[in-house]
Structures are given as C-alpha cells and as structure tokens.
Amino acid sequence: MVDLLAESAQFLTQTYTELAWTGLAERLSAVRAEIARSGSYTLTPQELAHGCRLAWRHSTRCVGRAYWQSLRVRDLRHVTEPQDVFAALVEHLRLSYNGGLIQPTISVFGPGVRVLNDQLIRYAGYVRADGSVLGDPQNVALTSRLRALGWAGGSGTPFDVLPLAIEQRGQVHLFELPPDAVQEVPITHPDHPWFAELAWRRAGQFGPCPPGWTLRWHALPVISNLRLEIGGLSFGCAPFSGWYLETEIGARNLADAGRYDLLPEVARALGLNMSSERTLWRDRALIELNAAVLSSFDAAGVRLSDHHTVTRHFVRFEARERALGRAVYGRWSWLVPPLSPATTAVYHRQYEDVELTPNFFPAEGGGCPVH
Ligand code: ARG
DSSP states (O other), rough: OOOHHHHHHHHHHHHHHTTTOOOOOHHHHHHHHHHHSOOOOOOOOOHHHHHHHHHHHTTTTOOOGGGGGGEEEEEEEOOOHHHHHHHHHHHHHHHHHHGSOOOOEEEEEETTTESSBSSOOOOEEEOOOOOOOOGGGGGGHHHHHHHHOOOOOOOOSSBOOEEEEEEETTTEEEEEEOOOOOOOEOBBBTTTTGGGGGHHHTTTTTTTOOGGGGGGEEOEEEEEEEEETTEEEESSSOEOOOOEEEEEEIIIITTTTTTTTOOHHHHHHHHHOSSSSGOOOHHHHHHHHHHHHHHHHHHHHHHHEEEHHHHHHHHHHHHOOOOOOOOOOOHHHHSOOOSSSSGHHHHHHSSOOOOOSSSEEEOOOOOOOOO
C-alpha cells in the first residue's frame, strides 16, 4: 500500500523547495483534504512536469541525466482511449524527433491504458525454420505476441517496424506506425561503402542488397513500458524519449552476439586476421562500427551523444548536484560505456545505487527489461 499522504507531502515539499515556489502549506492542506475526500489527488500541470524531470534525474541507469531539466512534458492525463493514445504517440514521435534536433519528451496519459511494446519503435525478430533469427533477436517474444494478437507480419527484412499494442480494459488494440513517424538513419562508413550491406551479407546473401535490407537504426529510443511514479501516484502509460548514445547502437544493438551480431561480418569485410582472438579483430571491428554510427547520425543531422562527451557531462552533473546539496546515485554497470570504459571518468568513480522517487519502475505484471 502506498502511503499517499506521506508520499504526496514528500514530493510537494521537495518540488516547492527546489523551485522556490510559494504556497506550500496551502497546497499541502488542499491535497490532504482532497485525499480525505476522494482517496487520491491530482497534480497540477507544473507539479507533474517537475515530477517527470525528477524521475529522469533519479534514474540510476541513465548516463544522460545532465539534461534532465530540458525534458518536455506533455500532460495528456485526459487521454485514455487507445485510438487517441495512438494518435498522441505518433505526435510524440514527431515532436521529439524535431527534425533531427531531438527534444527529450515524455507523454503522460490517463489511467487504465498501457503500451505493451517496451519501446515505441522496435524491429521484428522472426525465428526461421533453422532456428536462426531474421531481425532483432531481442524482440522475438514481442514479435510472436503481436503475431498472436493478429499482426500479419512485415515485409521480411531485418528492419520491419513492429506495430504498437495498446491495452485498455483487458482489450489489446494494434496500430501500425505511419512510416513518416519512424525516422531512421542509414548506417554507412566514410571509408567503406560495403557497410550499408552488412545485414544482407550477414544473412549469407551475395547479390545486390535490396533497399529494405540496408543497415540502419531508428533515430529515437522511446521507452514505453515503464510505470512513472510521482508523489505516490502511478502513471502506467508515460512513454519518454531522448537521443541515443552511439554505443547503445554500435556496441550493443548491432554488435551483441544476441542482437544483430555484426562484428564477424565487419571484421571479414575489413580483411582482419580472425584466426586468433589475440589479433583483437572484434575490438577493431567494434571501433569501426561505432565510428560508422557517429558519422552516420552526424551526416543525417540527427542528434546523438558519444560516450566520451556524455560521461564528461555526467560527471559535471554530479558536481552540480553536489553543490546543490543533492546526492547522485547510479548503477555503475549501466553508467560505464561498453566501449573503452576506462578512458571515461565514470569508470574510475563509485556509485551507490539508491532508487529515489519520483522514478520509473517496471510495469505491474512485469514487462520487458530496458536495454
Ligand atoms: N538502449 C536502448 C536501445 O538501444 C535505449 C535506452 C534509452 N536510451 C536513451 N538514449 N534514452 O534502444
């Protein structure tokens, strides 16, 4: 049981104090009365906005928290019908993408509705007859769930965008995202034209690469299955997005053996000596893959962090918070980038992992983990 009185008082006190708002005592007694009368209370739009920003600031796994104050908050608490939620999510994709100058954005919807996909944009993972996977192996379970819910399947490329499953009152509704809402960046390498064909070659194909198979990633990560908690209140549908960090794509999504697994193909095409681990062919391939992600996003004019800059900003954020008398908690294994970790300052620091609220939590009844 949440102690709504205590949680609301704690959140409002923190918010009014941090933002130097007046009228805390009046607000607290109004909220107390509202809870006594109705069993719950309603945040003002301004309180909601700060609550969302605090949820980001408190996210111990996020290395991009230096920008927490820039979060744009869309107050959509009056929206609960699946069709309307979907339309607002499409709008979210457009607003947050912002022509490439990605604007961190959260959309907070009303009660009783949620998105089953763990991110708004996900590539299908189809299991082939021989057990191998076409597409993103991480999304095999989501893909078969959507198939079971009636999705006919995509066009059979490694980058088929999955439909959204929006649940309300035990009913699941499927929606296809309009292609122009799904911005993607073609991944190419300034020195190696074959880079665009990596997924095609990885699948053992030799002919000309069909357009649907050229290497790419989507511009916007939009986490859509976490529950947002503010002042004891829960928001089950509150998708949020920021810009990518290059290693998420180049050192994990496209590189992990359990994901697109492109390192062997990159190494082969680079002509590296793969006869022994000691030639460091994996490491060399990894560097080129990350270089390709960085230069591709730059060429496309789409905002993306690199791991050196984002960690430097993170350490600066820690100092700023400390100067304001606030502790910064973190999960070391998530903050440290998966590429050249010890070249970044966060590697050499220690973090205590404490979950403060407001924050984002796994949805009730479980959900897919966010990577
Ligand atoms: N790691 C996840 C992915 O590769 C995205 C998590 C959120 N990342 C972010 N930069 N906001 O899709």
